[in-house]
Amino acid sequence: MSSFSITEPSNRTKWFAGTLVILYAVITxxxxxxxxxxxxxxxxxxxxxxxxxxxxxxxxxGFQPTLEGYVNLFTTRxxxxxxxxxxxxxxxxxxxxVRQYDMVIVGPSKFGERFMxxxxxxxxxxxxxxxxxxxxxYAFSRFKIPLADDLLFFILSxxxxxxxxxxxxxxxxYRQLNLSDTHLGMILLYTAVNISLAVxxxxxxxxxxxxxxxxxxxxxGYTRFQAFYKVVLPQAATGIASxxxxxxxxxxxxxxxxxxxxxxxxxxxxxxxxxxxxxxxxDWPAIAAGVTLFLLPVMVFTILLRKHLLRGITFGAVxx
Amino acid sequence: xxxxxxxxxxxATPPPVARKIRGLxxxxxxxxxxxxxxxxxxxxxxxxxxxxxxxxxxxxxxxxLTREPEFIGLRNYERILTDSDIWLNMQATAHFxxxxxxxxxxxxxxxxxxxxxxxxxxxxxxxxxxxPMMLSPAVVGNFWKFLYxxxxxxxxxxxxxxxxxxxxSFEMLGQVNLAPWSIVIVDTWMWTPFxxxxxxxxxxxxxxxxxxxxxxxxxxxxxQFFTITIPMVLPFLMLAVLFRGIENFKMFDLVVxxxxxxxxxxxxxxxxxxxxxxxxxxxxxxxxxxxIILFVTVFGLASxxxxxxxxxxxx
Amino acid sequence: xxxxxxxxxxxxxxxxEMLATIIIAVGVFMLxxxxxIWAFTYSFITTLVGTVMFIIVSHFPE
Numbered sequence: 001m002s003s004f005s006i007t008e009p010s011n012r013t014k015w016f017a018g019t020l021v022i023l024y025a026v027i028t029x030x031x032x033x034x035x036x037x038x039x040x041x042x043x044x045x046x047x048x049x050x051x052x053x054x055x056x057x058x059x060x061x062g063f064q065p066t067l068e069g070y071v072n073l074f075t076t077r078x079x080x081x082x083x084x085x086x087x088x089x090x091x092x093x094x095x096x097x098v099r100q101y102d103m104v105i106v107g108p109s110k111f112g113e114r115f116m117x118x119x120x121x122x123x124x125x126x127x128x129x130x131x132x133x134x135x136x137x138y139a140f141s142r143f144k145i146p147l148a149d150d151l152l153f154f155i156l157s158x159x160x161x162x163x164x165x166x167x168x169x170x171x172x173x174y175r176q177l178n179l180s181d182t183h184l185g186m187i188l189l190y191t192a193v194n195i196s197l198a199v200x201x202x203x204x205x206x207x208x209x210x211x212x213x214x215x216x217x218x219x220x221g222y223t224r225f226q227a228f229y230k231v232v233l234p235q236a237a238t239g240i241a242s243x244x245x246x247x248x249x250x251x252x253x254x255x256x257x258x259x260x261x262x263x264x265x266x267x268x269x270x271x272x273x274x275x276x277x278x279x280x281x282x283d284w285p286a287i288a289a290g291v292t293l294f295l296l297p298v299m300v301f302t303i304l305l306r307k308h309l310l311r312g313i314t315f316g317a318v319x320x
Numbered sequence: 321x322x323x324x325x326x327x328x329x330x331x332a333t334p335p336p337v338a339r340k341i342r343g344l345x346x347x348x349x350x351x352x353x354x355x356x357x358x359x360x361x362x363x364x365x366x367x368x369x370x371x372x373x374x375x376x377x378x379x380x381x382x383x384x385l386t387r388e389p390e391f392i393g394l395r396n397y398e399r400i401l402t403d404s405d406i407w408l409n410m411q412a413t414a415h416f417x418x419x420x421x422x423x424x425x426x427x428x429x430x431x432x433x434x435x436x437x438x439x440x441x442x443x444x445x446x447x448x449x450x451x452p453m454m455l456s457p458a459v460v461g462n463f464w465k466f467l468y469x470x471x472x473x474x475x476x477x478x479x480x481x482x483x484x485x486x487x488x489s490f491e492m493l494g495q496v497n498l499a500p501w502s503i504v505i506v507d508t509w510m511w512t513p514f515x516x517x518x519x520x521x522x523x524x525x526x527x528x529x530x531x532x533x534x535x536x537x538x539x540x541x542x543x544q545f546f547t548i549t550i551p552m553v554l555p556f557l558m559l560a561v562l563f564r565g566i567e568n569f570k571m572f573d574l575v576v577x578x579x580x581x582x583x584x585x586x587x588x589x590x591x592x593x594x595x596x597x598x599x600x601x602x603x604x605x606x607x608x609x610x611x612i613i614l615f616v617t618v619f620g621l622a623s624x625x626x627x628x629x630x631x632x633x634x635x
Numbered sequence: 636x637x638x639x640x641x642x643x644x645x646x647x648x649x650x651x652e653m654l655a656t657i658i659i660a661v662g663v664f665m666l667x668x669x670x671x672i673w674a675f676t677y678s679f680i681t682t683l684v685g686t687v688m689f690i691i692v693s694h695f696p697e
Contacts, residue, residue: 009437018439024431025448028509032451034474035463047472049487132357139353143346153626155357158365160622162570164594165611168604169368169375172382192364195357224349255458255573256591260599270458274577284466291463295455302454306447310517313453314559317629318521401676410675414667613679617666620659620686623693627652 032295038288040065046284068097069285073111073276073293077103111290114272118252118294120183121268125190126247132191133198134240138228140199141206142214152200156315159196163256171261181265186258190251197250197315198243204316205239206232242308245301252298269294369615376609383602396609406610409585409593415500416507416575416589417568421561423508428515429557433549435516436523446520450513457510461577464506468492468578493579499587503575507568515560522556523549555632562625566618590614651692658685 009017037053038046045052045063052063071094079102088104090096098105136155140148170189171180179185209232217227233240259271273290276283302309310318344352376396380389400406431449435442452460467475470491480487492502526548534544572591575581581588581596588596594614598607642650662682665674 014437014439017434017437018441018445021431021434021439021442021445021449024427025445028449028452028513030474031464031467031509034467038466047469049472049477051472051474051477132360135353136357139350143350145350145354151354151358153623155361156626157619157622158361160566160618160625161365161369162572162591162594162611162614162618164570164572164591164598165372165615166365166368168382168598168608168611169371170364171599172371172604173368188360189364192360195360199357224344224346228349249454253454253456253458255456255577259458260595270456270573273459274462287466288463291459294459298454298456299451302451303447306443306450309450310521313514314518314521314563314632315629317559317633318518318556397679401679402672404672407672407675410667411669414669417667616679616683616686617663620682620689621663623686623689624656624659627656 035288035295036292038285039069039292040067041285041288042066042068043283043285046288066097067094069283069289071097071105072109072283072286073289074109075105076107076109077101078106079103110272111269111276114267114269115293117183117266118268118270121186121190121266122248122251124183124187125194125251126244128187128191129194129198129247130202130240130244133195133202133243134233134236136195136199137202137206138232141203142211152203155196155199159193163193164260167257167260170257174261181262181267183266186262186266186268189257189261190254193254193257194247194250197312198247200315201243201246201312202236202239202316204311204319205236205243208239208319209235238308242305242312245305246312249298249301372608372611372615375605376612378605380605380608381602382604389605392605396606397613399606400610400613405585406590406593409588409590412500412586413569413571413589416503416571416587417565419501419504420507420511420568421564423504424512424515424564425557425561427508428512428560429519429553431512431516432519432523435520446517450517452510453513455510457574458577460510461506461574464502465493465578468502470494494583496583496586499579499583503578503587506574506578507571510574511564511567515557515564518556518560519553522553525556526552555628559625559628559632562621562628566621566625569621570614570618646695648692648695648697651695652689655685655689655692658682658688661685 037055040055041052041063046069048063050061052061054062055065056062075094075098077098082102085099085102085104090099095105139145140152145151174180174185177185179188213231213235214227217231218224222230253270254268255270258268262268262271269290273287273294276286276290305312375389377391377393378389379392379396381387435446467473470476471488473492475492476487476490479485479490490498492498530548530552531544534548539547570591571589572595575587575589576592576595579587581592585593591614594607594610597603597610639650639653643654659682662678662685665678665681668674
């Protein structure tokens with residue numbers, strides 16, 4: 001059954017449009033798929049020419065998948081003499097992999113630590129910005145605040161600032177306050193960056209909740225505050241959740257502040273990944289493995305967010 | 321209805337007093353709710369900004385703690401705005417801005433237009449296309465560097481596969497004439513979905529009856545496209561262009577990872593140049609003036625952006 | 636056009652915002668154009684004037 005409409009595209013048009021879009025989608029995925037594959041290659045296969053892309057094949061374009069990249073990503077290794085290697089047989093599968101280069105694993109690499117820093121700073125700043133953002137968004141949405149438009153513009157404009165432009169005094173300020181290269185310092189900084197998004201986005205979600213429920217609650221004897229957390233918050237749950245994911249993604253991805261203000265203790269993954277060095281140059285499989293692990297959560301979240309994506313990237317202006 | 325004493329007292333008193341008994345007044349709550357946000361932004365954004373403005377009039381160097389900074393008036397601004405090297409960096413930025421926006425609008429709008437034909441499964445493919453946009457720009461720059469490697473990189477391989485050129489005959493990141501295009505390609509790959517999503521919202525905001533009316537008036541499809549589709553999507557497109565313009569004007573992470581500003585300084589966008597002045601040469605005062613120039617430009621564009629945002633919101 | 640001038644004279648928000656927008660756009664163009672260096676030199680002051688003007692005129696009545 002087809003509803004008749006003169007604006008409905010013909011089947012041929014649809015087929016044509018579909019083909020082109022799918023073609024673009026496939027092309028756009030090639031770099032990502034390639035990085036994911038590279039993570040499972042040996043260093044030699046990763047830089048082979050012509051590129052090897054068939055898994056497990058013996059042909060010229062084939063390669064044997066290996067977890068070398070992941071092992072190298074998570075460990076530090078040293079080369080040992082043959083005598084030492086003979087005296088200490090490999091204990092785990094990871095040992096076996098590094099043995100082929102006459103090496104032994106001597107400890108974990110910094111990657112796990114940096115990844116955890118990303119998690120701690122990401123979740124910390126997300127929690128703070130969503131918490132503060134919800135309060136401010138509710139106030140902007142429901143109350144008459146003098147100069148509300150100017151305040152909202154001021155809040156948004158802070159996000160537009162070039163990070164390098166504010167990094168200079170923040171660097172000096174953090175040096176004075178002993179906040180440089182600390183988790184707290186980075187959490188506060190990312191919160192300040194994310195809060196503008198949180199306020200604007202949550203305001204658009206809360207604007208969409210009818211005021212009748214709260215008014216009814218107020219008449220029933222709730223205080224404003226009770227009405228806020230017993231009536232409005234549950235209804236804004238979806239909005240709060242998607243705002244949180246946006247904030248998480250942005251602090252997860254941030255690089256400029258991280259590279260300028262952290263060196264070791266609180267360094268996050270983005271400045272760390274490019275510095276992974278292997279034997280004779282960059283260890284591309286290990287980097288690819290790190291990149292894959294780092295990007296995967298964001299992709300999952302993007303798919304979860306797809307309904308609210310547009311609202312998020314336009315600061316709540318376009319609701320679809 | 322509850323019958324707590326407090327409510328009965330409240331019911332018997334005049335409204336303003338009643339509200340005080342029940343809890344804080346609306347006004348107090350409004351301020352309590354907004355204050356932490358404003359305070360945080362003042363501390364971490366506005367205070368540093370004012371500090372930058374102050375530093376921009378001095379010759380302070382952050383790596384020399386013992387030397388007292390001198391006030392030198394507008395000399396930093398004078399030096400930056402007459403420096404032909406910085407002018408060249410601005411032009412590199414302009415090249416990057418112009419071509420990324422050109423390609424992103426062209427491809428993004430076409431894709432949105434195609435997706436709006438509502439073929440089967442368009443939601444799924446839209447989600448896949450959108451993925452690059454949400455990734456970390458620094459990490460994206462890092463792995464594209466791998467794809468761009470001469471000899472071994474996938475990009476050179478694919479180009480040589482289709483054109484028959486020797487894959488080791490060109491270096492996307494190493495050649496002065498190609499490097500500016502290498503960053504345009506990656507940025508376009510990453511951000512086309514952004515323009516696409518906004519255009520799609522614009523296309524979907526056009527009600528069907530307008531087209532139906534045009535059909536009845538026997539306007540050709542082409543005419544409909546130029547008199548209905550384009551004007552109706554334009555405000556959305558403006559929004560996308562302004563946003564990409566602002567973001568790419570201050571572009572740092574993607575390009576720093578990809579080319580680091582090289583070869584020479586052909587891809588040294590203003591932010592990268594600024595980072596060099598501030599954190600490598602440690603000319604803090606000079607870099608502060610530079611930062612203020614960039615900031616004012618972004619702020620100006622941002623005010624236009626918010627105007628465009630409100631215009632779209634009214635729709 | 637006469638509407639525009641009329642709006643300027645009566646200090647209406649619309650036309651003044653338009654004017655400020657144009658000044659900002661000209662300033663940004665001057666900053667990044669590849670033609671003459673004096674335009675680059677005076678770009679900053681142009682953008683600054685446009686931006687300050689925008690902030691002021693956005694408080695004019697509609």
